[in-house]
Amino acid sequence: MNMREEDVRELQSAFRELKIAYSELQEKVKQQDQHIEELRGQLLKERLRNLELEKRLAKDSRNSSKPPSSDGYKRQQKRREKSQKKSGGQKGHSGHQLAQVETPDEVIEHRARDCQHCQHPLSQTVGVLKERRQVHELPPLRLQVREHQQIEQICPRCGGRSCGNFPPGVDAAAQYGPNVRGLAVYLSQFQLLPLERITELFADLHLGTVSEGSIVNWVREAAKNLSLTQQALERLVLQSRLAHVDETGGRIEGILHWFHVVSTRALTIYHWHRKRGHEAMNEMGLLPLYTGRLVHDRWKSYDQYRCEHSLCGAHLLRDCLFVAEEEKQPWAQEMYIVLLELSEATKQARACGQKTLDPAIRTRWLAAYFEVIGRGYRAWDEAHPPPEPTAARKRGRPKQDPGKNLLDAFLHRADQVLAFVDDLTVPFTNNLAERDLRMIKVQQKISGTFRSDAGATAFCTIRSYLSTMRKQGHSMLDALAAVFQGSPLPIAWEAGS
Structure with missing residues (x-):
């Protein structure tokens, strides 16, 4: 009887140990299941993240708003089939060639000294024109120095001394004229040459020794002289029936800013701001007052304005x-x-x-x-399909x-x-604004950044004027020379533009 009680106690003890071991095993399995679920969750997140990254990598200038410069060496798929025509001019194409002018600057006659048959002298013989050939060439490049002399005169009646006055703009003993200053600003702000290369170009063309500091001062002077022109541009844009808008990133002192453009067929205005969205657009002051039609992309900041809209x-x-x-x-x-x-x-x-x-x-x-x-x-x-009613719903707006x-x-x-x-006057694309912004990206590729807020402001002011003048058919050098003469070229504008 005692043996049976002892066996029962041993069995009970063994059962308790097995039960404890089973509980511990269940806890370990539960922990492992939780760990597996965590790993599954992490794997799902990584898969979603990889999918998102793959989608980003798949974006280029062909299927997104990214610029072509960001495409790298990725092979692009062509949208159209290869033409069967050979490259170059096609059959029947008239072509283009340098044309002769009616009144050349210099005429050089080429005569035979002696008869090519009997060697009789022909110096006194009258000839007739057989053929004309013209060579178009640059004249020798050199600065033309015009000296202004102030003459003092003594009145024969009273003995008083009187002096003539120098014309406006002649302020120093030696200075560069408006054409030279306009050329330097054109090369800097329109052709985007670095200052050092501009000074080298002037030296190579024998146009004088121009310092980088002088060019910077001329850029500031041009921007200052164009302040009223910039205001006139803004007034005319507000009266335009159709305008294109866009923005792109650029750096000022190494910090990302945003350059905004408002364009019409005849006008261009650039601005820059620290931000990209509606706060920047409101501070620039044009779009809140505009009542025509804006052409733009799907950037949501444009939607707040009460004018008519057209998507690119x-x-x-x-x-x-x-x-x-x-x-x-x-x-x-x-x-x-x-x-x-x-x-x-x-x-x-x-x-x-x-x-x-x-x-x-x-x-x-x-x-x-x-x-x-x-x-x-x-x-x-x-x-x-719609989610199950019992499914847990995440907070916030679903993506x-x-x-x-x-x-x-x-x-x-x-x-x-x-x-x-x-409305057939509304274009299909926003290419006008994109073309106007393209030079901002070129400037950033060359210089990397603007060195100061004042430099960025001057660039926007001068480029607004030059882009407008180019659209209206004016020479850039003539337009800048007029700026340094104190009277920028007037802006042409039509109500339907």
Whole structure:
């Protein structure tokens, strides 16, 4: 009997030990399960992060708003098929060549001294013109020095002494004239040559020894003389019916700032600010007062202004390419084709002198536009079923992918996307503003940064004037010479521009 009680106690003790071991094993398994879940969560995050990085790497100037300079050596896919024509001028092309002038600066006659048949002297023989050939050449480059002398005279009647007055702008014993100063500022602010190279160029062309400090002072002088012109530009832009806007990053003293441009066919205005968004645009003062139509990309800061808006078709095409290629959404490729066809239809209508698009063509393509949007939403609903009611919902606004954002833009901003269809004076793209901003990026590639706020302001002021003068057909050197003569060239403008 005692043996049986002892065996029972041993069995009970062993059972308790097994139970404890089982509990410990369960705890370890639970911890391992938690660790596995944590690893799964981390792996999912890494996969999502890698997917996001892959999408970023897939973006280039062809399918996003990134500049071509950021593409590196990535091989670009061509959008069009290779032409069957050979490179160069085509058959029947008239070509271009240097033309002769009617009144040359110098004429040199070439006569035969003796007859080429009997060697009789021909010095007294009258000849007739057989052929003209002209050589276009630069004259010897040198500075022309014009001396101004102040003459003192004594009155024969009263004996008083009187002196003549130097003309305005002649202020020193020796100085450079407006053409020289204009050329230096042109090379610095328009052609974007570094100061050291400008001084070398002047020396090589025998145009004098110009210091870097002198060029900096001339840039400041030009910007100061153009302050009233800049104000006039702003007033004229506010009266324009159509304007293009864009912005790009640039560095001042090594710190990232933003350069903004407002452009029309005949006018250009540049500004810079520490920020990119609506705070910067409001402080610049143009867009809050503008009442015409703005052409721009989908940057949300432009949407706050109460003027009419038109979205850049080139940006939309690039967005469609990205969504079609990276998000694998067929509707984006279809929309790409619709936008291109609409652009071509409006281009042909303008070439024919039409003011509006043919109603039948307009109706057909607008129907295609909204059909593509419908297919896009149906595909989205199929790929993203509604969540279960019991599923936990994260706080905040759910993040949408680029495809859904683009689809919403095509639907909710259709009037802005299609503004170029209803008004043929509205361009399909925002290329005008992008072209005007391109030189900002070139300046940054050359110099890396602006050395001061004053230098950036002077650059914006001078470039606003020069870009406007170039659009209006003026010579840049003549325009800058006029600035140093104290009377910048007047700005031409039409109410419909």
